[in-house]
Amino acid sequence: MSTNTTQDSATTHAAPKASVLKDLDAVRAMIKRHKLNDYIFSLIGLLALMLALLTLLTLFTDLVMDGHERFNLEFFTDFPSRRAAHAGLLSAWVGSALVMLVTFIVAVPMGIGAGLYLEEYAPKNWFSDIIEINVANLAGVPSIIYGLLALGLFVYILDLGQSILTAGLTLGLLILPIVIVSTRESIRAIPIAIREAAYAVGATKWQVVYDHVLKYSYGGILTGVIIGMARALGETAPIITIGALTFIAFLPPSPITEVAPFINFEWLSSGFTVLPIQMFNWLSRPDHAFHINAAATGALIIIVTLLMNGTAIYLRYKIRKNIKW
Amino acid sequence: MVNNMINATTALKAESRNLNFFYADGKQALKGVNMPLYENKITALIGPSGCGKSTFLRCFNRMHDLYPGNKYQGEIVMHPDNTNILEHGVDPIEVRMRISMVFQKPNPFPKSIYENVAYGLRVRGESNKRMLDEKVEEALKGAAIWNEVKDRLQDLAFNLSGGQQQRLCIARALATDPEIMLFDEPTSALDPIATANIEELMSELKEKLTILVVTHNMQQAARVSDYTAYMYLGELMEYDDTNTIFTRPSRKETEDYITGKFG
Numbered sequence: 001m002s003t004n005t006t007q008d009s010a011t012t013h014a015a016p017k018a019s020v021l022k023d024l025d026a027v028r029a030m031i032k033r034h035k036l037n038d039y040i041f042s043l044i045g046l047l048a049l050m051l052a053l054l055t056l057l058t059l060f061t062d063l064v065m066d067g068h069e070r071f072n073l074e075f076f077t078d079f080p081s082r083r084a085a086h087a088g089l090l091s092a093w094v095g096s097a098l099v100m101l102v103t104f105i106v107a108v109p110m111g112i113g114a115g116l117y118l119e120e121y122a123p124k125n126w127f128s129d130i131i132e133i134n135v136a137n138l139a140g141v142p143s144i145i146y147g148l149l150a151l152g153l154f155v156y157i158l159d160l161g162q163s164i165l166t167a168g169l170t171l172g173l174l175i176l177p178i179v180i181v182s183t184r185e186s187i188r189a190i191p192i193a194i195r196e197a198a199y200a201v202g203a204t205k206w207q208v209v210y211d212h213v214l215k216y217s218y219g220g221i222l223t224g225v226i227i228g229m230a231r232a233l234g235e236t237a238p239i240i241t242i243g244a245l246t247f248i249a250f251l252p253p254s255p256i257t258e259v260a261p262f263i264n265f266e267w268l269s270s271g272f273t274v275l276p277i278q279m280f281n282w283l284s285r286p287d288h289a290f291h292i293n294a295a296a297t298g299a300l301i302i303i304v305t306l307l308m309n310g311t312a313i314y315l316r317y318k319i320r321k322n323i324k325w
Numbered sequence: 326m327v328n329n330m331i332n333a334t335t336a337l338k339a340e341s342r343n344l345n346f347f348y349a350d351g352k353q354a355l356k357g358v359n360m361p362l363y364e365n366k367i368t369a370l371i372g373p374s375g376c377g378k379s380t381f382l383r384c385f386n387r388m389h390d391l392y393p394g395n396k397y398q399g400e401i402v403m404h405p406d407n408t409n410i411l412e413h414g415v416d417p418i419e420v421r422m423r424i425s426m427v428f429q430k431p432n433p434f435p436k437s438i439y440e441n442v443a444y445g446l447r448v449r450g451e452s453n454k455r456m457l458d459e460k461v462e463e464a465l466k467g468a469a470i471w472n473e474v475k476d477r478l479q480d481l482a483f484n485l486s487g488g489q490q491q492r493l494c495i496a497r498a499l500a501t502d503p504e505i506m507l508f509d510e511p512t513s514a515l516d517p518i519a520t521a522n523i524e525e526l527m528s529e530l531k532e533k534l535t536i537l538v539v540t541h542n543m544q545q546a547a548r549v550s551d552y553t554a555y556m557y558l559g560e561l562m563e564y565d566d567t568n569t570i571f572t573r574p575s576r577k578e579t580e581d582y583i584t585g586k587f588g
Contacts, residue, residue, distance in 0.1 A: 124393060193432040197494070199391060201445035201501060202422040211444070216435060322481060323435045 060302055067296030075296065079249040080278065084289030089297060091248045092278035095164070096233060098252060098267060099274055102168020103175065103232050108225055110172070111179025115221075118180070119187045120209055139177035146174045147241025155242055162243040164252060165268040170238050175228030182224020186217035219319030226312035230305045236276040245271050247281065275301055338364040338505060338535040339385070342400040344411075346380055346559075349394025354380040356559045357399070362505065364404075367527060367536040369550035369567065371543055373582065377559040378539045382507050385410070385537060386424045387417035403504070422449070425498035426507040430514045431490035433482035433497075438465075438474050441482045441493055445501040460500050467533075468496035469526050488519025495526065506530065508538040512545065524549050543583055547571050555579045 078088025118135075122128045150170035154160045160169075190213060198208045252270035255263060273281075275297055282294040339362040346355035354377045362368055370378040380389075387410065389395040400409045403423070410420045425445070433441050442461045443451075451457060461478070465471040470492040474485070482493055491511060498506055508527070512520040527536060527549050540546050546553050546567065553570040555563045555578075563570065563579045574580045581587045 191432075193428060193430060194434060196388065196391070197428065197432045197434065197497075198444070200386060200388065200421055200426040200428075201448060201497065202418050203444075203448045204418060207448050211447075212434065322483075 060299065063295045063299040063302065065295075067292055067294070067299050070293055070296040071299075075293075080247050080281075081249075084282075084287060084293055087282070087290070087293055089275065089278060089300075091251060092273050092275045092297070094251055095244075095248075095272035096274040098164050098255070099167045099171060099239075099272065100229060100233060102165060102268070103171040104225075104229060106169055106172030107175050107179050107228060107232075111176050111225070111228075112183050112221060114176070115180045115183025115187065116209065116213070119184050120205065120213065135177055135180050139181060142237075143174055143235055144237040144241055146170055147238030149173075150238060150242045161269055162245075162271060163269045164272045166242050167239055167244060167272065167274070170242060171232040171235055174235060174238060175232050178228035178231065179221075179224050182227070183217070183221045186220025186224070187213055189220065190216050216323055219316050219323075222319075223312040223316045226308050226315075230308040230312075233308070234276055234301055234305060236280060239274055239277055240280075244277050245273050248273050335366060336364040337404050338362045339401060339403045341381070341384070342402060343398075344381070344384065344401065345398035346377075346384060346389070347396040347398075349392065354559050355384070358556075358559075358561045360554055360561055360564055362535055362537055363552065364535050365531050365533075366551040367531050367538060367549055368552045368554065369546035370537070370539045370554050370556060371541075371546050371582070372556035372562075373587075374541075376556045378554075378556050379509055380559075381556065382509055382537060382539050385505065385507055386421045386426050387411070388426070390417045422501065423503060424505040424507060425501060425503035426509065427491070427494050427498050427511050429510040431487055431494050433485075433490050433493055435481065435483060437479045438482050438485070438493060439478040442496045442500050445497060449501065461496075464496040464500035465493075467499045467530070468492045469522065469529075470496060486519070488515050488522060491515060491519065491523060492526065495523070495530075499530070503534060505535045505537065508536065508540075510539050510541055513541060520545075543571075555582060557582075 074086075075088050076093065077090055078086060079090050080092075081087040114135075118128065118132065122131075147170065150166060150173075154166040154169055155162060160166045194212060194216070195208060198212050203211070248271060252267035252272060253264060255267050279294045279297040279301070282290040282297070285291075341358050341360050344355055344358040345353065347353050358377075358381060360368075360381075370381060372378050383389055384397060384401060389397070397411045399411070401411050402409050408415060410424075434444065436444075439461055442464050443457050446457055446460055451460075462471065462475075465474060470489060473489060474480075474493075482490060485493060491514075495506075495511075511527075512523050515523065524545065527538065530536060531551075538546075538550065550567045552564065553567045554561055555570065555574075555576075557578060563574060563576050565575070570579065571583060574583065578587075
């Protein structure tokens with residue numbers, strides 16, 4: 001050590017150069033060490049991702065392999081039957097479609113309206129804070145609790161029956177927080193500078209909301225709506241709780257009629273079943289042949305859900321393409 | 326503080342009288358600011374960061390009203406109608422219809438070039454296509470960008486360069502025939518050539534309207550403005566015609582700031 005020091009002071013001119021080079025080596029070694037952490041982390045991340053994807057893929061393949069023999073037209077046009085090979089999904093997918101329609105009509109205007117109000121109009125005080133925390137909490141409430149609420153409120157107090165309307169309202173409430181949160185998040189993504197620009201030319205609040213806020217955020221809102229709907233499609237617990245039928249061999253009255261006014265609302269109070277309940281029903285039978293039907297239904301639900309989520313991602317990408325900030 | 330040497334023939338367009346401003350957290354950002362704004366002149370606000378010059382500028386179109394808890398005290402009176410635009414009974418929207426603003430970073434809407442300029446007219450209920458076409462063209466010409474965009478009015482505004490976007494924002498602010506135009510550091514995000522274009526444009530615009538500009542760039546203030554105000558810690562330290570401020574400032578602090586000893 002001491003010899004080094006004397007040598008350094010003796011060769012004052014050469015020393016700085018040497019020490020810079022030596023430092024450079026140390027810096028390179030350090031960068032290498034730090035980069036190693038990058039590799040290790042990306043490897044762990046990739047593994048975690050693969051594990052999740054593989055699990056889903058295995059489940060899906062399993063369902064398809066079990067159920068593929070039922071993928072034919074009759075499966076979609078037959079009512080449930082005592083004979084597994086002739087049992088179909090007709091009442092279930094029609095029921096799901098009608099329930100989803102009610103859910104959509106309930107959740108979309110209410111969710112967007114609530115999100116818009118909270119973000120743009122609500123005064124920021126303790127009351128709006130409480131509402132905000134509660135909306136976030138609602139998203140985490142177990143779905144069966146919604147079922148209990150619906151059973152008490154919609155079925156017994158409001159006497160709406162164990163109907164499509166009750167199911168649609170219940171699922172609408174269930175996905176309401178998802179729509180509210182996604183609405184608020186996409187509204188918040190709009191830069192303050194854009195709002196100020198709109199206000200600066202003399203726009204009123206509603207003009208800003210209608211001409212700008214809604215137009216620039218509807219991609220994100222749409223994504224939230226679709227993801228919420230996909231969730232509602234697979235929900236089983238609250239539907240069972242409100243007392244959906246598990247075996248029905250009839251269709252609700254058609255919403256569209258041949259005579260004026262061409263539309264009727266009787267279907268709203270009709271009994272119904274939905275895809276996951278039909279699946280659950282088949283699954284709980286001892287006869288293995290019905291399990292094949294259940295597997296086919298499960299595969300169908302996954303495919304529809306993935307398609308919906310895929311549409312959401314595509315729409316978001318497409319709409320965001322023209323908006324750069 | 327206001328120097329009385331100002332040429333008596335120039336008409337007063339607006340003036341702030343004993344203006345105090347408080348942000349929602351209670352911080353006082355402006356302290357008793359008295360300042361005139363002369364018609365068809367450019368007034369520049371200079372001063373170090375946080376001195377309140379942007380806060381002062383944003384009082385003129387009541388931008389602070391967008392955020393709850395902000396509080397004005399004092400008056401900003403517009404002439405010739407003698408309206409105190411800070412008064413409670415005066416709707417901020419009315420104020421913004423008379424006084425337009427160009428922001429620090431170009432902030433066009435994610436809409437077409439045409440719709441960006443037409444928006445101010447649309448919020449005023451103008452929907453006559455011929456009228457809108459005419460006004461949009463006039464504003465784009467006024468903002469010296471017409472020749473660059475006339476063939477692609479339906480293109481997205483984001484496809485323009487930064488300097489073009491800022492001129493488009495000026496066109497948007499111009500389309501509604503404002504009496505006063507506010508510029509909040511309009512060139513701080515632009516390159517020197519785009520900056521020169523904007524400065525030239527401002528000199529042309531003052532034929533038609535009155536300009537108040539905040540700038541960080543003292544050469545810019547010296548180049549474009551007729552009057553300059555030096556602000557520090559929320560107070561108006563010195564106000565005079567630009568030539569006097571930059572050659573014979575009456576206060577030591579002003580001199581220190583413009584010679585770069587401080588700030």
